Amino acid sequence: MGAMGNTASTADPALETTQTDRVVKKRVLLGIVGDSAAGKTTMTRGIANVFGDDNVTHICTDDYHAYDREARKQMSITPLNPECNYMGIMEQHIRLLAAGEPILKPDYNHSDGTLDAPVLVEPRELVIVEGLLAYHSKAMRDCFDVKVYLDPPEDLRRRWKIDRDTSKRGYEVDQVNADLQRREPDSEAFIRPQRNWADIIVRFHPPSASLDVPPDQLSVRLVLRPTLAHPYLMEIAERTRIEGLLPLRVSLARDRGKPVDVVEIQGSIDPNLSSAVEEAVLEGMSTDLAGLDRSTVGVFRVGEDKLRSESLALTQLLLVVQLLSARANS
Amino acid sequence: MGAMGNTASTADPALETTQTDRVVKKRVLLGIVGDSAAGKTTMTRGIANVFGDDNVTHICTDDYHAYDREARKQMSITPLNPECNYMGIMEQHIRLLAAGEPILKPDYNHSDGTLDAPVLVEPRELVIVEGLLAYHSKAMRDCFDVKVYLDPPEDLRRRWKIDRDTSKRGYEVDQVNADLQRREPDSEAFIRPQRNWADIIVRFHPPSASLDVPPDQLSVRLVLRPTLAHPYLMEIAERTRIEGLLPLRVSLARDRGKPVDVVEIQGSIDPNLSSAVEEAVLEGMSTDLAGLDRSTVGVFRVGEDKLRSESLALTQLLLVVQLLSARANS
Numbered sequence: 285m286g287a288m289g290n291t292a293s294t295a296d297p298a299l300e301t302t303q304t305d306r307v308v309k310k311r312v313l314l315g316i317v318g319d320s321a322a323g324k325t326t327m328t329r330g331i332a333n334v335f336g337d338d339n340v341t342h343i344c345t346d347d348y349h350a351y352d353r354e355a356r357k358q359m360s361i362t363p364l365n366p367e368c369n370y371m372g373i374m375e376q377h378i379r380l381l382a383a384g385e386p387i388l389k390p391d392y393n394h395s396d397g398t399l400d401a402p403v404l405v406e407p408r409e410l411v412i413v414e415g416l417l418a419y420h421s422k423a424m425r426d427c428f429d430v431k432v433y434l435d436p437p438e439d440l441r442r443r444w445k446i447d448r449d450t451s452k453r454g455y456e457v458d459q460v461n462a463d464l465q466r467r468e469p470d471s472e473a474f475i476r477p478q479r480n481w482a483d484i485i486v487r488f489h490p491p492s493a494s495l496d497v498p499p500d501q502l503s504v505r506l507v508l509r510p511t512l513a514h515p516y517l518m519e520i521a522e523r524t525r526i527e528g529l530l531p532l533r534v535s536l537a538r539d540r541g542k543p544v545d546v547v548e549i550q551g552s553i554d555p556n557l558s559s560a561v562e563e564a565v566l567e568g569m570s571t572d573l574a575g576l577d578r579s580t581v582g583v584f585r586v587g588e589d590k591l592r593s594e595s596l597a598l599t600q601l602l603l604v605v606q607l608l609s610a611r612a613n614s
Numbered sequence: 615m616g617a618m619g620n621t622a623s624t625a626d627p628a629l630e631t632t633q634t635d636r637v638v639k640k641r642v643l644l645g646i647v648g649d650s651a652a653g654k655t656t657m658t659r660g661i662a663n664v665f666g667d668d669n670v671t672h673i674c675t676d677d678y679h680a681y682d683r684e685a686r687k688q689m690s691i692t693p694l695n696p697e698c699n700y701m702g703i704m705e706q707h708i709r710l711l712a713a714g715e716p717i718l719k720p721d722y723n724h725s726d727g728t729l730d731a732p733v734l735v736e737p738r739e740l741v742i743v744e745g746l747l748a749y750h751s752k753a754m755r756d757c758f759d760v761k762v763y764l765d766p767p768e769d770l771r772r773r774w775k776i777d778r779d780t781s782k783r784g785y786e787v788d789q790v791n792a793d794l795q796r797r798e799p800d801s802e803a804f805i806r807p808q809r810n811w812a813d814i815i816v817r818f819h820p821p822s823a824s825l826d827v828p829p830d831q832l833s834v835r836l837v838l839r840p841t842l843a844h845p846y847l848m849e850i851a852e853r854t855r856i857e858g859l860l861p862l863r864v865s866l867a868r869d870r871g872k873p874v875d876v877v878e879i880q881g882s883i884d885p886n887l888s889s890a891v892e893e894a895v896l897e898g899m900s901t902d903l904a905g906l907d908r909s910t911v912g913v914f915r916v917g918e919d920k921l922r923s924e925s926l927a928l929t930q931l932l933l934v935v936q937l938l939s940a941r942a943n944s
Contacts, residue, residue, distance in 0.1 A: 350734070370734060373718040380706070388703040390718055390732050401729035402720050404680070404700060 310611045311407060313382050313427055314603075315482075316414040318434030319475045320364075320467065321445035323488065326584045327434065328414045330600045331607075333580045341381065341408045345415025347390050348374040353397025364416055364470035371417070375424050381407040382427040394453070410607065419478040429610040430512065432603065433482035437489055451587055483512040484606070485539075486599060491551055499586055501551040504595040506602065507537075508545040513613070516605055517545060523564040531561050532598065547602070549595045558594035565601045576604070640941045641737060643712050643757055644933075645812075646744040648764030649805045650694075650797065651775035653818065656914045657764065658744045660930045661937075663910045671711065671738045675745025677720050678704040683727025694746055694800035701747070705754050711737040712757040724783070740937065749808040759940040760842065762933065763812035767819055781917055813842040814936070815869070816929060821881055829916055831881040834925040836932065837867075838875040843943075846935055847875060853894040861891050862928065877932070879925045888924035895931045906934070 314331065316324050332340040348369045351359065361368045370390070377387040384407055391400040419425050419433075436444070442464055449455040455463075479485060485507040490497040508514045521534040533548045553561075562581070566573060582597025583590055644661065646654050662670040678700045679686075679693055691698045700720065707717040714737055721730040749755050749763075766774070772794055779785040779793075809815060815837040820827040838844045851864040861883050867876045883891075892911070896903060912927025913920055 370718055372716055373734065376710070376715060385706060386702055388700055388718070388720055388732070399731035402718070402732045404703065 322434040652764040836877040
C-alpha cells in the first residue's frame with residue numbers, strides 16, 4: 285500500500301512464519317496517542333481484546349520517563365516534556381519492534397512514581413504503542429502502520445482525569461486541577477501538535493452542550509485523513525444503512541484546511557441496531573476474521589463497573605478493519 | 615584491515631566528527647572476557663585510564679542478568695549460564711553501540727544482587743565490553759575490533775576470587791569455594807570455550823610453581839592469534855632489545871594446533887628497564903598518541919593498596935597499540 289509515512293515498516297522484512305495456523309503474517313504497528321486521561325488505555329485494551337492478548341504486544345511510552353516522580357518534582361518538569369523522557373531510546377525501541385526485534389523495555393511504576401528494572405518485550409502480530417509522545421519524531425511516526433490520536437474536548441478530558449486520578453491514583457481533586465494547570469503549557473507545546481500526524485482522530489463527545497451525560501452515551505466523531513487508505517469506508521457506510529437509518533454517517537469535510545472523511549456515530553444508537561451494524565462492518569471484509577474476539581468490544585470500566593458504549597464498539601471495529609486492511613495490503 | 619570476524623563494525627558508518635581536535639575518528643570496540651575474577655575489571659580500568667574516561671564507554675555484561683540473586687538461588691541457576699541472562703538484548707546492545715547508537719542498559723546491583731532501573735549509555739570513541747559471556751554468539755563477536763580473553767591458571771583465579779569476594783562482597787571463604795564448585799560445570803560449558811574466539815589471550819601466571827608470589831611480580835604470556843594483524847609486533851620486539859636483554863620475548867608457537875605468536879614478559883623485569891621498554895613500545899607508532907595518559911599504566915589495587923606491575927603495564931600498552939592500530943587501519 286502506498287500509505288504515507290510507512291517507510292520504516294515496509295522496508296523491513298515484512299513476512300514471517302509463526303506457530304499459528306496462518307502461516308504468513310505481517311506485523312502491524314498501531315499508535316494510540318493523546319493527552320493524559322484522553323482514553324488511551326481504554327482504546328488499547330479494547331483493540332487488544334479483539335486480537336487476543338497472545339497476539340498483541342502493548343507498550344506504554346510512560347515507561348520511558350528518565351526521572352522518577354521525586355526527581356521531576358525537584359526539577360519542576362512534567363512527564364509531557366520530551367526532556368523528561370528517553371526520547372532517543374523510545375524511538376529506537378519502536379524501530380526495533382517494527383523490525384521484529386525484542387526490546388528490554390524500561391518500567392515506570394505509576395503507583396509509587398519510581399523507575400523499576402526493565403522487562404523483556406517481544407513483538408507479536410500486533411504491536412500497540414500507546415502514550416503521550418509516541419509521534420514526537422519523524423523516525424517514530426514512520427514506524428506505524430496506523431496512527432490514532434485521541435482528541436476529546438478539553439472539559440471532558442479534565443473530568444476523566446479527575447475521575448481517574450482521584451479514584452485510581454489516590455489524588456485529591458485540587459491536586460489534579462493544579463496538575464492540569466501545571467501541565468497545560470507542555471500539553472500545548474508537545475502533546476496537541478501530534479494531532480497533526482495522526483491518520484485517524486477520535487473524538488468522543490457529549491451529544492449536547494452538557495457534560496452530564498452517561499459515559500456510555502457519548503457520541504464519536506472520527507476524522508480519517510487520506511494519509512491512510514480507508515478502502516472499506518464507503519462500502520461500510522452503505523452496508524450499515526439499516527431500516528432507512530444511517531448509524532454511521534460519512535461526510536467529506538476539511539480539517540485544518542485539508543480534505544478528510546468524517547464518520548459520525550451517535551452514542552444513543554439502539555444496541556440492536558448497533559449489533560447489526562457491527563455485523564455489517566465486518567461481513568464485507570475479505571481478510572481472515574478467524575480468531576477475532578468481539579465479545580468485549582465497546583466494554584469499558586468506570587471504577588468497578590463494566591459498561592458498554594455502542595459508539596466505542598463501532599469505533600473499535602472500524603480501527604480493527606483498518607488494522608486488518610494494513611496487514612493484508614502491506 | 616582484513617581482520618576476521620569484523621563485518622558488523624566495518625559495515626557501519628566508520629567515520630564521525632567529534633567535538634575534539636581530531637576531526638575524524640573511528641569508534642573501536644574492545645572485548646574483555648574471562649571467568650569470574652579473571653582480572654577483567656583491572657584490565658578494563660587500566661585501558662580506560664590510558665584513553666581517558668571521557669573517551670571511553672565501559673559496559674559490563676553482568677548487567678544483563680535476567681534474574682536477581684534471590685531468583686537465581688530458587689532456580690538453582692548460575693549467572694554463567696546464558697539462560698540466566700538477556701542474551702538477545704546483550705547482542706542487540708553491543709550491535710547498537712558498534713553502530714554508534716545509545717542504549718538503555720539494564721543495571722545489576724552487585725552489592726545486593728537486585729535488578730535496578732536501566733541507565734542511558736552513549737558510545738564514545740572506545741567502547742569496552744567486559745564480562746562473562748560477551749563472545750557467546752557470532753553476532754556479538756562480529757561487533758568487536760579486538761577480542762581479549764583473560765586466562766589465568768585456575769588455581770590463581772580461584773585465589774583471586776576468594777580474595778575479592780571475601781574482601782569486597784562480604785562472603786566467607788567456604789561460601790566462595792562452594793560457589794566456585796557450583797559454577798564449574800557452567801565455566802566449562804560456557805565461559806572457557808570463548809577462549810577460542812579471542813584475538814589475544816592474556817595469561818598472568820606465577821614465574822614458578824608456587825602461587826605465593828607478590829601480585830606485582832606475576833609474569834604474563836600473551837597469545838596473539840592471526841585473526842588480527844599484529845603489525846608492530848616484530849618491530850616492538852626489536853626496539854625493546856635493550857642492553858642485550860629481551861624483555862619482550864616473541865616466539866612462534868602452536869595454540870590448540872594453530873600457529874600463533876607468543877609474547878612473554880617476566881614479572882621480575884626491572885622498573886627502569888620496563889620504563890624504557892614502554893617508551894620503545896610507543897615511539898614507533900605512526901598514529902596520534904596525543905591525549906593518552908600513561909600515568910596509571912600497570913597500576914592495580916589490592917584492597918586499599920595501589921601496586922604497580924611491570925608485566926601488566928607492558929600488556930596494557932600492547933593492547934593500546936593494538937587498539938590504535940585497529941582505529942587507524944579500519
